[in-house]
Amino acid sequence: MQVLSRCFVALCPPLKGREFVGRTDYAKLPTGGRDGKGEGMALVKACKTSDLKPGGAIRVNHKPPIAVYRLNDGFYATDDTCTHAEASLAAGDVDLEECAVECPYHGSFFDIKTGHVLSLPASRPLKTYPVKIVDDEVFVEVG
Numbered sequence: 001m002q003v004l005s006r007c008f009v010a011l012c013p014p015l016k017g018r019e020f021v022g023r024t025d026y027a028k029l030p031t032g033g034r035d036g037k038g039e040g041m042a043l044v045k046a047c048k049t050s051d052l053k054p055g056g057a058i059r060v061n062h063k064p065p066i067a068v069y070r071l072n073d074g075f076y077a078t079d080d081t082c083t084h085a086e087a088s089l090a091a092g093d094v095d096l097e098e099c100a101v102e103c104p105y106h107g108s109f110f111d112i113k114t115g116h117v118l119s120l121p122a123s124r125p126l127k128t129y130p131v132k133i134v135d136d137e138v139f140v141e142v143g
């Protein structure tokens with residue numbers, strides 16, 4: 001099965017050039033946290049709000065990598081790696097009407113707001129992350 005996955009990846013087109021944020025940049029800002037106290041949470045700086053137009057996406061260098069998207073109503077974040085293989089979803093096409101991203105390798109669609117799979121071959125959902133805007137910068141809450 002692992003060999004089969006490698007074959008699929010080898011046949012896939014190269015990733016389109018989307019900006020890659022080189023270094024994880026943790027902000028020294030208070031976070032809300034799941035319990036509202038900010039414990040165990042950190043904010044990762046993703047980009048400036050002006051860096052992404054609606055329909056744009058960017059990959060943030062974090063473990064695991066995170067994709068930040070701009071939709072018509074704001075910014076959202078999910079895991080960047082497709083749950084089917086190893087594609088970067090930040091290199092996929094964003095459908096603004098459906099609020100979905102299409103995997104650039106095999107075409108699965110994921111709901112950007114919920115992480116739910118909308119079409120095969122992927123079958124597992126993506127993890128989503130809260131996004132905070134501070135001044136003109138976009139942060140992803142991880143923890």
Ligand code: FES
Nearest residue numbers: 082084085103106
């Ligand atoms: S890598 Fe196959 S659908 Fe994303």
